[in-house]
Amino acid sequence: MSVEPAAGRGARTGRAASAPDVLADVTFDERDVQVRLDVAGGEVVALLGRNGAGKSTLLQAISGLSVPDEGRVVVGGQTFVDTAAGIFRPAHTRGLGVLTQDPLLFPHLSVAANVAFGPRSRGRGRRAAHTSALRWLDALGVADLAARRPGQLSGGQAQRVGLARALAVEPAVLLLDEPLAALDIAVAAQLRPLLRQICREQGRTTLIVTHDLLDVLALADRIAVIEGGRIVEVGTTTQVLAAPRSAFAARLAGVNLVPGLADAGPAVRTADGGRVVGVGDVPDGQHAVAVFAPSAVSVFPEPPTGSPRNIWPAVVTELAPAVAGDGAVHLRARVEGVGLIAADVTPAAAAELRLEPGAAVYLAVKAQEVAIHART
Numbered sequence: 001m002s003v004e005p006a007a008g009r010g011a012r013t014g015r016a017a018s019a020p021d022v023l024a025d026v027t028f029d030e031r032d033v034q035v036r037l038d039v040a041g042g043e044v045v046a047l048l049g050r051n052g053a054g055k056s057t058l059l060q061a062i063s064g065l066s067v068p069d070e071g072r073v074v075v076g077g078q079t080f081v082d083t084a085a086g087i088f089r090p091a092h093t094r095g096l097g098v099l100t101q102d103p104l105l106f107p108h109l110s111v112a113a114n115v116a117f118g119p120r121s122r123g124r125g126r127r128a129a130h131t132s133a134l135r136w137l138d139a140l141g142v143a144d145l146a147a148r149r150p151g152q153l154s155g156g157q158a159q160r161v162g163l164a165r166a167l168a169v170e171p172a173v174l175l176l177d178e179p180l181a182a183l184d185i186a187v188a189a190q191l192r193p194l195l196r197q198i199c200r201e202q203g204r205t206t207l208i209v210t211h212d213l214l215d216v217l218a219l220a221d222r223i224a225v226i227e228g229g230r231i232v233e234v235g236t237t238t239q240v241l242a243a244p245r246s247a248f249a250a251r252l253a254g255v256n257l258v259p260g261l262a263d264a265g266p267a268v269r270t271a272d273g274g275r276v277v278g279v280g281d282v283p284d285g286q287h288a289v290a291v292f293a294p295s296a297v298s299v300f301p302e303p304p305t306g307s308p309r310n311i312w313p314a315v316v317t318e319l320a321p322a323v324a325g326d327g328a329v330h331l332r333a334r335v336e337g338v339g340l341i342a343a344d345v346t347p348a349a350a351a352e353l354r355l356e357p358g359a360a361v362y363l364a365v366k367a368q369e370v371a372i373h374a375r376t
């Protein structure tokens with residue numbers, strides 16, 4: 001897979017860290033949205049929050065699709081919006097790469113013409129724009145679809161074309177609004193590494209709205225959580241997931257995450273000598289994370305017999321009613337070398353196992369229940 005960097009964009013280290021690449025400080029009265037966010041050059045920020053929180057409104061303020069009642073939007077030193085000074089640059093003059101759930105391709109144009117449209121409207125000649133479109137389609141693995149109409153594409157193909165179109169304008173900033181949400185899991189899993197390469201490995205300043213923990217883990221340097229039109233939590237991905245302060249981040253972090261390096265197994269080897277076996281294809285030695293649900297963890301008083309690949313002695317540290325309120329007991333137990341692991345057990349099992357803080361137990365997790373992903 002090869003995805004070329006857009007001309008003129010530096011690597012992550014290539015930009016001055018002093019000035020933010022994106023500054024948005026905007027208020028929408030009717031929507032009750034008031035947010036301020038800085039994004040540094042080359043940084044990938046994930047915007048999280050429940051439906052209606054204001055994530056898309058923030059992206060629209062930056063892209064020019066919505067006009068704030070008050071505030072400023074400055075990208076790469078250029079003022080796109082300054083309500084006090086009466087400045088508003090229309091969306092098509094901002095040179096940003098935008099991709100939403102639905103790539104909104106022009107149905108009457110071929111795939112190649114859709115991708116060439118941006119460069120054309122920015123003054124490139126027909127031939128140069130076409131050549132650039134083919135280059136981007138090739139980089140995204142869909143060159144063979146150049147002559148098709150959007151109606152002849154699958155969802156995943158259309159999203160690759162949408163990404164090629166967003167990149168063909170050589171955007172200063174990428175704005176991605178749930179780009180994988182409409183795709184089925186297998187197609188999203190194919191596109192995620194491509195997005196990772198485009199955003200992170202090539203150091204493109206990116207804002208991505210997502211509900212998916214896997215997107216956050218694979219792509220984001222920082223997380224900003226929006227609730228009720230306000231940013232309630234901002235931090236590095238590791239900080240927010242390790243110690244979430246907002247309800248949304250806590251729910252997102254409700255899964256077990258074990259970071260480390262990938263090794264054959266496939267498995268994740270932790271810095272403290274622990275190992276979690278799972279399913280995944282992260283190359284050996286790369287940063288990886290093992291992800292599994294508390295419901296996938298079984299608790300035993302003695303080492304279980306049978307097939308689970310992960311069996312760990314553990315000490316219970318905490319018991320609480322499960323967040324879901326379904327009558328299950330939510331337990332945390334410390335596993336040497338692996339860390340704190342959350343497990344859900346039924347109240348009957350909790351009683352039978354005499355689970356209480358300090359109890360010595362064994363945790364078992366089947367390898368098939370553990371997803372191993374590349375990590376930021």
Ligand SMILES: Nc1ncnc2c1ncn2[C@@H]1O[C@H](COP(=O)(O)OP(=O)(O)OP(=O)(O)O)[C@@H](O)[C@H]1O
Pocket residue numbers: 030031032033049050051052053054055056057058
């Ligand atoms: N075009 C619009 N005109 C008026 N109000 C709007 C408009 N679009 C969104 N809103 C309102 O603004 C608030 C924020 O909506 P927004 O679409 O930004 O949320 P979101 O976090 O992106 O949600 P979702 O995850 O559902 O896309 C909501 O109360 C919504 O009803």
